[in-house]
């Protein structure tokens with residue numbers, strides 16, 4: 001981190017007190033406050049999850065390079081122009097800004113304030129409160145800083161809301177589409193998160209996940225608990241999902257699933273940017289509310 005002591009006081013911290021019920025975050029006053037708290041961020045304060053391109057054409061490498069595959073990653077979702085979109089877990093925001101460029105009004109939802117990402121416990125068990133504080137105040141905040149860095153660089157109008165993905169603030173309103181890009185694998189309860197977002201979604205839900213061929217096949221409906229028994233360290237990887245499992249969940253939530261898109265994405269395994277990226281297989285399922 002490169003800021004001086006005065007700035008440390010101004011940068012958001014984790015944990016911090018949320019507004020009551022996490023309400024009011026979409027109001028201009030709150031978005032302006034979020035923005036100004038982060039207005040002095042430098043590149044050193046950021047961790048770029050996505051390969052990102054600044055307005056001056058500088059390319060900042062990230063572990064995931066979605067450039068050129070955005071449409072596939074979003075399941076070739078149509079009608080972004082004029083749509084109100086809820087994006088769950090934007091990381092550095094490559095998709096937030098892509099959708100905004102297509103004319104969508106984007107609300108991105110992240111963990112923050114006093115909420116943490118879901119961590120699998122380690123064995124032997126360590127102090128999970130300390131682990132959470134460590135992960136949130138370093139890794140997650142640095143990635144979120146990159147969203148705000150790009151937001152400023154692009155003069156974006158996308159909005160950010162923080163809170164509990166399983167009980168989202170009651171004043172978010174209604175969305176045309178909800179986007180779950182590579183997040184269900186990181187959630188203790190993927191179905192609950194889907195239910196929570198889709199109950200305020202009128203048209204489409206997009207779910208993108210890594211593809212595991214060995215789990216798939218005719219009629220496969222599998223959600224595998226991901227941790228391997230030999231790996232007992234702190235982890236955020238909960239599930240490996242098949243397209244069939246996602247389609248089944250969306251069906252139960254009242255969405256029709258017509259098509260699954262398969263493609264590859266360039267990814268630096270283990271987020272080791274010094275190593276060559278691999279082509280990682282992914283799938284996207286789009287659910288549509290019957291008219």
Ligand SMILES: C[S@@+](CC[C@H](N)C(=O)[O-])C[C@H]1O[C@@H](n2cnc3c(N)ncnc32)[C@H](O)[C@@H]1O
Pocket residue numbers: 064088089090091092095109110111116117118140164165180181182183186187208
């Ligand atoms: C693997 S990244 C995916 C980024 C982006 N959606 C994409 O597809 O490229 C997961 C994102 O979900 C967020 N996330 C993870 N657990 C979360 C939780 N419990 N509640 C809200 N956001 C969460 C992370 O902070 C991160 O922004």
